[in-house]
Amino acid sequence: MKKWIAALLAAALLAGLAGGCVQTDPQNKAADDKDGSDELGDTLSKAEQVDIYDGNFELVRSLTPGEEMDAFFDALELGDWDVDDEEPEEHYPAEASFVFSQRPTETILGGKPAEDERQEIVRLTIYEGSDVAYLKLLLFSIHMRLPEETLSALREMALPAE
Numbered sequence: 265m266k267k268w269i270a271a272l273l274a275a276a277l278l279a280g281l282a283g284g285c286v287q288t289d290p291q292n293k294a295a296d297d298k299d300g301s302d303e304l305g306d307t308l309s310k311a312e313q314v315d316i317y318d319g320n321f322e323l324v325r326s327l328t329p330g331e332e333m334d335a336f337f338d339a340l341e342l343g344d345w346d347v348d349d350e351e352p353e354e355h356y357p358a359e360a361s362f363v364f365s366q367r368p369t370e371t372i373l374g375g376k377p378a379e380d381e382r383q384e385i386v387r388l389t390i391y392e393g394s395d396v397a398y399l400k401l402l403l404f405s406i407h408m409r410l411p412e413e414t415l416s417a418l419r420e421m422a423l424p425a426e
Contacts, residue, residue: 311364339417360422
């Protein structure tokens with residue numbers, strides 16, 4: 265568990281630096297954050313857009329800041345996620361992917377990014393017939409076992425808009 269928290273803190277730190285933010289004193293933060301969900305929540309909260317894709321990676325919808333995005337974050341229930349060694353992508357087809365992105369504050373060369381330019385900070389993939397999801401944060405990835413309520417909410421969000 266300590267390795268997972270350390271890795272998650274490192275990934276969150278990298279995500280913060282990539283987004284133009286600086287993480288301060290991660291050791292004190294880890295003392296308050298026993299399961300790592302606060303760090304993951306902090307990283308996800310930086311998202312300015314969440315693109316939801318179906319199993320064929322066709323865009324279903326995009327969420328932007330507002331009530332719908334707030335409800336989406338509430339439905340994630342991050343504190344109830346558990347690390348899992350299972351790799352469902354080898355056994356189950358992808359059902360949906362959720363790409364969390366933000367607008368970079370500047371380009372690599374120090375210029376202003378295009379208005380519609382987005383940088384992926386987190387990707388969450390859920391699989392048909394599995395309660396284990398794949399979570400990718402920049403250069404770090406992990407499998408998480410999600411509660412049924414969270415999976416149901418994610419599956420509902422991945423349905424095409426009527």
